[in-house]
Amino acid sequence: MAPEIEITIRGGDDVGGVRRFDPEGGIQGSVRITPDSDLKCKHIFVRARWYTEGRGDKDEGVGAEQDLFQGELRADVPAYYRYHLKLPQEPWSYAGRYVNIIWEVEASIDLTWARDPRASELIIMAYSRK
Amino acid sequence: MGCILGFALFWLGFSVLWTVMAWRSGAGLGALFGIPFILIGIVMIVGAFWRTIASVKVAPPAIHVSKERVRIGENFSVTYEQSFRMPSEVLDSKVELIFRESATYQQGTDTRTDTHEEVIDFFESPAKRFERGEKSHESGTFEIPKDAMHTFNQSKNKLQWFVRVDVDVQGWPDMVEEYEIQVLPERMF
Numbered sequence: 001m002a003p004e005i006e007i008t009i010r011g012g013d014d015v016g017g018v019r020r021f022d023p024e025g026g027i028q029g030s031v032r033i034t035p036d037s038d039l040k041c042k043h044i045f046v047r048a049r050w051y052t053e054g055r056g057d058k059d060e061g062v063g064a065e066q067d068l069f070q071g072e073l074r075a076d077v078p079a080y081y082r083y084h085l086k087l088p089q090e091p092w093s094y095a096g097r098y099v100n101i102i103w104e105v106e107a108s109i110d111l112t113w114a115r116d117p118r119a120s121e122l123i124i125m126a127y128s129r130k
Numbered sequence: 131m132g133c134i135l136g137f138a139l140f141w142l143g144f145s146v147l148w149t150v151m152a153w154r155s156g157a158g159l160g161a162l163f164g165i166p167f168i169l170i171g172i173v174m175i176v177g178a179f180w181r182t183i184a185s186v187k188v189a190p191p192a193i194h195v196s197k198e199r200v201r202i203g204e205n206f207s208v209t210y211e212q213s214f215r216m217p218s219e220v221l222d223s224k225v226e227l228i229f230r231e232s233a234t235y236q237q238g239t240d241t242r243t244d245t246h247e248e249v250i251d252f253f254e255s256p257a258k259r260f261e262r263g264e265k266s267h268e269s270g271t272f273e274i275p276k277d278a279m280h281t282f283n284q285s286k287n288k289l290q291w292f293v294r295v296d297v298d299v300q301g302w303p304d305m306v307e308e309y310e311i312q313v314l315p316e317r318m319f
Contacts, residue, residue, distance in 0.1 A: 023315060052287045055244050056233030059284035090315035091282050097246040098233040099287045127317060129277055 003035040003073070005107050005119035007046075013128065020124040023092060027085045027123070031068065031107045034078045043110040044069040046083040048103065048123070050091060055098040063088040063103070063125075092126040135178040142171025184303045189213040191223075191295040193309040200311060203276045203318035209269040210295045212305070214260040219300040225293065226252040227272040228308075229279075232288040250275060280315040 009029040012019035021027050031046055046068055051060035064085040073079055085105070094101040103125045108118035149164030176183070189212060196207040210225055227250045234243045253270035260266060274291070282289040291311040298304050 052284070054233055054287070055235060057235045057286040059286050090280060092279060092315060094279050094282070094289065096231050096279075096289070098231045098244055099282075099289060101282065 002117045003033055003039065003109065005109070005117060006032045007105055007107050007119055007121045008032070009105055009121055009123065012123070015124055018122050018124050020126065020128065021087055022127055023087060023089050023125055025087050027064075027087060027105065029083060029105070031081045031083060032078055033073060033081075033107075033109065035073045035075055037075045039073040039109065039111065041069060041071060041073060041109050042112060043067050044081065045106075045108050045110065046081075046085065047106045047108070048085045048087055048125075049106055050093075050101055050103045050125075053100040053102055054096070061091075068107075087125055093124045094126075134174060138171055138174030138178055141174060142168065145171050180303065184305060185215075187214070187216045187302055188218055188297065188299055188305055189215060191297055191305055191307045193293055193295055193307060195293060195309060195311065198312060199314055200274055201314050201316040201318045202274050202278055202280065205271050205273045206311070207269060207271045208293050209267070212266045212297060214262065214264050214266070216262055218260050218302070219257070220255075220260060220266065220297060221257050221300050222254060222296075222298040223266065223268065224252055224254040224296045225268065225270060226250075226296070228292040228294050230288075230290050230292060232290070234286045250278075274313055276317075276319060278313065281311075281313045 007029065009019050009027065011028055012021045027048060033044065046066050047062050048064040049060065049062045052058055064087060066083050066085060068081040068083060069079070091101050093103050103123045104120040105123055106118055106120040108116045110116055145164055145167035149161050149168060152161035152164060191210050191212045194209045200206050208225055229248045229250055231246045232243055234241060251272050253268070255266070255268050279289055281291060291313045293309045293311060295307045296304055
């Protein structure tokens with residue numbers, strides 16, 4: 001079993017169930033982690049990251065990152081962290097014929113000698129079309 | 131051009147050598163098998179020099195843009211000039227603002243790139259005859275649409291903007307020239 005990771009995103013506009021944020025804007029929220037066993041975390045990171053989808057091979061990058069915690073998490077004890085990330089100027093979210101640019105907020109637990117558990121929530125980083 | 135020319139010379143040399151050796155060894159009509167390969171080599175060499183050959187009659191179009199870096203919603207002007215070294219009948223000359231998606235991927239051992247282009251705007255000139263030494267000169271203005279995407283240039287995926295000039299001269303290959311514009315992730319409005 002993996003720890004349960006829940007990402008909450010506040011602010012932005014709702015666009016079809018996904019939160020939209022302006023480039024260079026701030027994005028806030030919280031991460032709740034409920035481990036099913038004791039965990040020695042090198043780091044708990046939250047990132048705003050982008051990647052491409054479509055015909056081509058994947059390009060990806062990290063727009064903003066915050067180190068939320070370093071230390072031990074106890075089994076079945078929920079840990080709650082707030083985050084605040086400043087989004088970069090580019091690349092904007094994009095949907096085209098062969099190239100899509102997808103943004104997400106990702107939380108990951110950096111563990112020693114183990115696969116890092118992670119969870120993510122999609123966001124849109126682009127200016128409003130209104 | 132260097133790669134094509136190098137490959138073409140190698141291809142042609144090998145084809146000629148094979149055909150001559152086949153002929154000398156008494157292969158007779160069997161040596162004719164090499165002729166299509168020699169022709170392919172000649173076509174590749176002509177292809178490598180095609181631009182140079184084409185410019186004997188018409189000089190490549192020269193593009194000037196007022197701004198190389200533009201913002202979303204911003205206007206910029208484009209001028210293009212072309213000199214004619216021999217009398218030429220221009221059927222059409224078009225200046226286009228192009229948005230191009232390019233996606234590069236690995237397929238087995240091959241690397242492939244697929245592109246999709248959208249002509250955002252254009253202006254064109256009517257058919258006209260130019261005498262030797264004459265110059266054609268056209269200008270216009272383009273705007274990067276307000277809902278457009280900025281330039282995105284990564285190793286496998288690219289979103290690029292170009293000004294492209296395409297000149298169609300009667301009885302002569304099209305002269306096509308592109309000029310890349312950097313569209314910044316900033317808005318003008």
